[in-house]
Amino acid sequence: MSPASESYDHVVLIPYPNQSHINAMLQFAKRLAAHGLAATLTPTRFLLATTRIPSPGPVRLAPISDGHDAGGSAEAASVHAYLDSFERAGSRSLDDLLLEAAGPSPVRLLIFDSFLPWAGDVGRRHGIPTAAFFTQCAAVNLVYFHVKAGMVEVPVREAVELPALPRLELRDLPSFLPEGISIFPEFLDLVLNQFRDLEKVDEVLVNTVYEWEPQQIDWLRSAYPVKTVGPTIPYAYLDNRNPSGANNVFRHLSAEGSPCVAWLDVRPAASVVYVSFGSTAAPSPQQMLEVAFGLADAGKHFLWAVRSSEADMIPPGFAEEHGGSGRGLVVDWSPQLEVLAHDAVGCFVTHCGWNSTLEGMSLGVPMVAVPQWTDQPTVAKYVEDVWGVGVRAKRDEEARLVRREEVVRCVREVMEGSRSDEIRRNAAKWREAAKAAVGDGNGSSGKSTVELINKYCSKAE
Numbered sequence: 298m299s300p301a302s303e304s305y306d307h308v309v310l311i312p313y314p315n316q317s318h319i320n321a322m323l324q325f326a327k328r329l330a331a332h333g334l335a336a337t338l339t340p341t342r343f344l345l346a347t348t349r350i351p352s353p354g355p356v357r358l359a360p361i362s363d364g365h366d367a368g369g370s371a372e373a374a375s376v377h378a379y380l381d382s383f384e385r386a387g388s389r390s391l392d393d394l395l396l397e398a399a400g401p402s403p404v405r406l407l408i409f410d411s412f413l414p415w416a417g418d419v420g421r422r423h424g425i426p427t428a429a430f431f432t433q434c435a436a437v438n439l440v441y442f443h444v445k446a447g448m449v450e451v452p453v454r455e456a457v458e459l460p461a462l463p464r465l466e467l468r469d470l471p472s473f474l475p476e477g478i479s480i481f482p483e484f485l486d487l488v489l490n491q492f493r494d495l496e497k498v499d500e501v502l503v504n505t506v507y508e509w510e511p512q513q514i515d516w517l518r519s520a521y522p523v524k525t526v527g528p529t530i531p532y533a534y535l536d537n538r539n540p541s542g543a544n545n546v547f548r549h550l551s552a553e554g555s556p557c558v559a560w561l562d563v564r565p566a567a568s569v570v571y572v573s574f575g576s577t578a579a580p581s582p583q584q585m586l587e588v589a590f591g592l593a594d595a596g597k598h599f600l601w602a603v604r605s606s607e608a609d610m611i612p613p614g615f616a617e618e619h620g621g622s623g624r625g626l627v628v629d630w631s632p633q634l635e636v637l638a639h640d641a642v643g644c645f646v647t648h649c650g651w652n653s654t655l656e657g658m659s660l661g662v663p664m665v666a667v668p669q670w671t672d673q674p675t676v677a678k679y680v681e682d683v684w685g686v687g688v689r690a691k692r693d694e695e696a697r698l699v700r701r702e703e704v705v706r707c708v709r710e711v712m713e714g715s716r717s718d719e720i721r722r723n724a725a726k727w728r729e730a731a732k733a734a735v736g737d738g739n740g741s742s743g744k745s746t747v748e749l750i751n752k753y754c755s756k757a758e
């Protein structure tokens with residue numbers, strides 16, 4: 298970080314308070330810092346206190362208020378109530394931060410999570426150029442774009458054929474569009490709110506790879522100044538599947554203190570199934586049991602990240618039994634980038650949250666898609682049918698879960714079945730596309746990032 302006395306180019310980034318969103322934006326902030334900029338990320342105080350924030354490296358963390366700082370749980374409020382409170386308190390916090398920064402280090406660009414359009418209003422009031430940052434894939438954002446444009450009647454009752462998208466069956470749509478609208482009406486407002494005043498921003502940044510979704514990006518570019526900047530994961534992981542060394546300034550999550558990497562180090566290449574359902578999706582207790590028995594029956598080594606809030610959902614003694622035999626390791630949180638970058642991992646059973654999918658694709662790990670809700674079904678459709686990097690587990694619709702036999706079938710199909718060679722070839726292809734995109738600055742994402750910096754800052758190293 299440049300000394301305060303010097304004037305330097307300063308970018309402020311404001312993420313939506315969720316593990317996925319903050320990981321993506323922190324990694325992008327590190328990317329900007331690697332180009333010589335001063336970057337400040339503004340997590341909410343609540344998130345900072347309750348979430349595993351990856352090591353910020355050269356990025357300054359400046360906590361802001363979401364109106365729940367007095368220990369109240371942001372989760373207790375409804376989505377609307379929370380967003381209203383965050384807009385009021387966050388706007389004040391951001392105003393103060395931008396005024397304070399207006400000294401030696403004028404803010405050249407305000408990058409705000411697309412879920413927080415009010416932050417763009419604050420930036421414009423300060424005369425600062427603004428960029429909306431979309432942390433989900435372009436295909437999902439294009440579905441929402443078409444819904445916003447009135448191309449889709451909600452709740453959706455049958456398969457849809459939309460411009461620049463494959464045919465989407467009801468099971469392939471973001472989960473609240475068909476039936477969930479009654480359960481989660483506020484979520485539709487949250488995702489459509491991303492387009493509020495989008496025509497006023499100077500840039501729209503999408504955490505994806507152009508070559509992964511060219512038609513979708515081209516379509517969105519007909520409406521907005523879209524730049525693809527993904528994957529924002531540290532280049533060291535793309536370049537070398539087993540990045541080691543604590544001196545790696547981009548080391549995303551400190552793997553020190555975690556048993557995962559050492560446990561993987563002594564297992565054969567591509568022999569381990571890694572399982573994680575992200576930071577928010579909540580599989581049912583019955584689903585967790587089916588996954589547990591499926592992993593036991595699949596006969597493969599497995600590493601399973603089971604959040605502490607769900608630890609009582611796996612069979613009593615399961616972790617001890619499989620830990621003792623060396624077949625399986627259950628942890629409450631994994632250094633996921635280090636795990637996916639490890640040669641021992643041969644299959645990723647994922648809920649298809651966008652960050653996890655982007656990480657799995659960027660590191661060339663074949664996947665079993667077990668989507669839970671929101672954008673995950675659409676991402677699962679892309680994993681299996683568009684990118685061909687995995688199989689989507691079939692749900693027992695009556696029981697509303699994936700059964701253990703299906704977990705076994707999918708894991709074996711990905712790791713040794715008739716499609717496994719083709720899946721691995723596709724995974725390698727899309728990994729190379731990600732590497733080329735961010736690699737030497739001439740790729741689609743590298744060029745976008747340098748163009749962004751040169752346009753608003755005095756230099757890009």
Ligand code: UDX
Binds near residue numbers: 651
């Ligand atoms: C949420 C929504 O659930 C998802 O559908 C949407 O696409 C983004 O917002 P989340 O559930 O947190 O995302 O999943 P994901 O997008 O996969 O992000 C999880 C992040 O936590 C990833 O960056 C992953 O690397 C990290 N993680 C997860 C760990 O580091 N360790 C773990 O054990 C689990």
